[in-house]
Amino acid sequence: MISITVTAVVFGVVFLAELPDKTALAGLVLGTRYRASYVFAGVAAAFALHVTLAVAAGSVLTLLPQQLVHALTGVLFLGGAAVLLLKKDDGEEEIRGPEGQSFWKVAGAGFMLILVAEFGDLTQIMTANLAARYDDPLSVGLGAVLALWAVAGLGIVGGKALMKRVPLKLITRIAALLMLALGVWSLWEAIAG
Secondary structure, three states: OOOHHHHHHHHHHHHHHHOOOHHHHHHHHHHHHEOHHHHHHHHHHHHHHHHHHHHHHHHHHHHOOHHHHHHHHHHHHHHHHHHHHHOOOOOOOOOEOOOOOOHHHHHHHHHHHHHHHOOOOHHHHHHHHHHHHHOOHHHHHHHHHHHHHHHHHHHHHHHHHHHHHOOHHHHHHHHHHHHHHHHHHHHHHHHHO
């Protein structure tokens, strides 16, 4: 049986913890460039995998080497920033549809970004701790995955809405600078940690 109370508590805690995190930014960046449904499919699959690992492994995930996780995250963000900054401006202001990028390419990019960036993240550790505390893996897993999907969806939709009011070139430059800052920050954490 799934406990509505446990699911709701976990949803609230994970949603609030993830909202200011890099996931919303990653969703926003990907959502401005690619078809939202493709991005969400990849991101949602990565979060489902993360929640499954957190619930199954419990507190064991807290033992992962954080320096390695931070280093990989930093490299991914720096790579994303480089791609955005070095991309030739062809004047295209449209979101790429299926003809520009295949479902598997876009969903795969979203999946890999979230898979690495969120591995060992606070919300994954919180989910593992909540699973151990409540001893109700289905309710904890459902609450956590719904919260993470909601944050990702808000980021992706926010990216679409933002693009209607602000030129794509400016959004791309700002996103690249934010990704550059996150990459440097993650690498700093890897070195300092």
